[in-house]
Amino acid sequence: MRIAVFTKYVPDAAEERTFTADKTVDRDTDGLLSELDEYPLEEALTFAEAHGKDAEVIAITVGPKQAVAAVKKSLQIGAKRGVHVLDDRIAGSCVLSTSRVLAAVVEKLHAEAPLDLVLTGLASTDGVTSAVPVQVAERLGWPAATVASSVEVADGKVRIRRDGDTSSQFIEAELPAVVSVTDQINEPRYPSFRGIMAAKRKPLDTWTLDDLGVSGDEVGQAAASTVVQSITERPPRTAGEIVHDEGDGGRRLAEYLAAQKLV
Amino acid sequence: MSEVLVLVDHADGTVRKPTFELLTLARRAGTPVAVFVGATEAASNAAATLAEYGAETVLVADDPVYQNVLVTPAAELLAHLVGSRQPAAVLLPSSFDGKEIAARAAAKTGSGVITDAIDVDADLTATQQVFAAAYTVTSKVAKGTPFITVKPNSVAAEPAPATGAVEAIDFTPSGTGARVVSVEEKPASGRPELTEAATVVTGGRGTGGDFGPVEALADALGGAVGASRAAVDAGWYPHAHQVGQTGKTVSPQLYIAAGVSGAVQHRAGMQTSKTIVAVNKDEDAPIFELADFGVVGDIFDVLPQATEEVKKRKA
Ligand SMILES: Cc1cc2nc3c(=O)[nH]c(=O)nc-3n(C[C@H](O)[C@H](O)[C@H](O)COP(=O)(O)OP(=O)(O)OC[C@H]3O[C@@H](n4cnc5c(N)ncnc54)[C@H](O)[C@@H]3O)c2cc1C
Numbered sequence A: 001m002r003i004a005v006f007t008k009y010v011p012d013a014a015e016e017r018t019f020t021a022d023k024t025v026d027r028d029t030d031g032l033l034s035e036l037d038e039y040p041l042e043e044a045l046t047f048a049e050a051h052g053k054d055a056e057v058i059a060i061t062v063g064p065k066q067a068v069a070a071v072k073k074s075l076q077i078g079a080k081r082g083v084h085v086l087d088d089r090i091a092g093s094c095v096l097s098t099s100r101v102l103a104a105v106v107e108k109l110h111a112e113a114p115l116d117l118v119l120t121g122l123a124s125t126d127g128v129t130s131a132v133p134v135q136v137a138e139r140l141g142w143p144a145a146t147v148a149s150s151v152e153v154a155d156g157k158v159r160i161r162r163d164g165d166t167s168s169q170f171i172e173a174e175l176p177a178v179v180s181v182t183d184q185i186n187e188p189r190y191p192s193f194r195g196i197m198a199a200k201r202k203p204l205d206t207w208t209l210d211d212l213g214v215s216g217d218e219v220g221q222a223a224a225s226t227v228v229q230s231i232t233e234r235p236p237r238t239a240g241e242i243v244h245d246e247g248d249g250g251r252r253l254a255e256y257l258a259a260q261k262l263v
Numbered sequence B: 001m002s003e004v005l006v007l008v009d010h011a012d013g014t015v016r017k018p019t020f021e022l023l024t025l026a027r028r029a030g031t032p033v034a035v036f037v038g039a040t041e042a043a044s045n046a047a048a049t050l051a052e053y054g055a056e057t058v059l060v061a062d063d064p065v066y067q068n069v070l071v072t073p074a075a076e077l078l079a080h081l082v083g084s085r086q087p088a089a090v091l092l093p094s095s096f097d098g099k100e101i102a103a104r105a106a107a108k109t110g111s112g113v114i115t116d117a118i119d120v121d122a123d124l125t126a127t128q129q130v131f132a133a134a135y136t137v138t139s140k141v142a143k144g145t146p147f148i149t150v151k152p153n154s155v156a157a158e159p160a161p162a163t164g165a166v167e168a169i170d171f172t173p174s175g176t177g178a179r180v181v182s183v184e185e186k187p188a189s190g191r192p193e194l195t196e197a198a199t200v201v202t203g204g205r206g207t208g209g210d211f212g213p214v215e216a217l218a219d220a221l222g223g224a225v226g227a228s229r230a231a232v233d234a235g236w237y238p239h240a241h242q243v244g245q246t247g248k249t250v251s252p253q254l255y256i257a258a259g260v261s262g263a264v265q266h267r268a269g270m271q272t273s274k275t276i277v278a279v280n281k282d283e284d285a286p287i288f289e290l291a292d293f294g295v296v297g298d299i300f301d302v303l304p305q306a307t308e309e310v311k312k313r314k315a
């Protein structure tokens, strides 16, 4: 069992998130492994544990210098190997280019030794497009089973449950496949002290575009397929009326709704 | 004028409201052409309502492969139509399916994709809200054909009668991809759909697991019921009702948060609601920073009284 997990480095949602002068996300702030990418990592580790010593979980991050923190955290949590794609030319890339780079990483790893699965988060907590996983699958020519709230692997196939609003679908795909998972799928573990110590000795590759055979013309802000025109900070909502319930809170709420013509 | 393709969101031919919103946006930038994936019979029923909202043409793709294979066939179809009709843009609903179809078709055609837009201009500039709606960003697709997914309730759907001529599409998808083995329908709640509802009443950890008062107020107001992630994680309400970053984004006329603290991930899904009302017993709860009207109090006192009062006023 050989699994690649996409682990993005994102700005911390609990801090102020901003943009740089060239209208891209400011990544020079406090960042972390995207919380939604802890779920595919957990799922991968659970599979690996069930498959014994030969199983390998590889965490992959595409991002600037500080993004290596996401790979390191993944190694601490339990991944066996990390890959950080670091190349200044990638800065400001659109989803289409990001998927190009990630697909090239998967191809390189798959050529070393066949991968069974690529596990990803449902969405990055900054980009939130949910586009990267299917675009990577499209480029690889692999099937994509997405929005999984449970994943099983058997007989060379992956089977997932995909919960929608009005129905749940049960999806099946041949391996190797790309699978994106929701935050309903498991309870991600924390790094243990032993894990943190062990991570220091784990292999962490730093690859450039040249290592991946991707041309600089295919990535970066100049090649972006979408261009930001303007960014405006949303004005804070004006403070409303707050009342304390003194036995009439419900009535006052209803009166407010009536005054606003909402009833 | 060039065409703007709109992927129709429907259940057995009953067209969902977000499609009318997409047609309304499509009219600004070109001639709306609806792409209906489903049975030909259902399409002819849907064509009348699609025409009412401006669809000049209704293209029909009728093949079981669209039901049996996840996302890929619809993406192949749109990539084919982009090649054969050269539309100015393709608009899709911002559901998981919509976003994935757009992303795949965009990769196939070397196009840019913009997801979760809340507005699209005549020149195809798309508006999005990012970082839990703290910023409004406008952007444009610079490569290929713009694929734009639009959130429900972003614009008011406006009727504009058009021809609605039904035309079969001559295209067969490859049939490769992840297969749909079976489907389990969920029981209907009888309440409006969360993302489409004009009123949403959400319960959080403060309900302690008792959603009765939340549901009663929602029903009195004819609204949908939402839940915070804490409530969903506790198993008190189904995940399909979760509002927030990893749940649904809602933008109703009225949002009532009951026993919800207002964490940034929750705000991401409701911050753009027109009117926000909060009921929380902690006066320092961050949700009050967003509230147009807030009651500091116990939801088990405030909600039932409000429900009675709303019923009285409606009677
Ligand atoms: C990656 C990630 C994604 C997330 N996505 C989401 C998401 O999509 N949606 C989401 O909601 N959260 C999400 N969260 C979780 C979020 O951070 C909060 O933990 C969650 O929103 C808290 O839910 P809550 O407000 O119901 O609970 P709490 O924060 O515990 O607040 C409960 C509130 O109820 C009040 N209360 C208690 N009893 C009563 C009573 N009887 N009457 C009145 N008030 C009472 C308390 O004062 C308190 O303010 C996400 C977190 C992460 C890390």
Ligand SMILES: Nc1ncnc2c1ncn2[C@@H]1O[C@H](COP(=O)(O)O)[C@@H](O)[C@H]1O
Residues within 6 Å of the ligand: A006, A007, A008, A009, A034, A036, A037, A060, A061, A062, A063, A095, A098, A119, A120, A121, A122, A123, A124, A125, A127, A128, A129, A130, A131, A132, A133
């Ligand atoms: N730069 C990146 N590095 C590693 N993984 C990524 C990157 N961007 C996106 N992903 C993966 O793709 C998923 C969906 O991201 P997105 O399409 O941006 O919403 C994330 O949860 C990650 O697993």
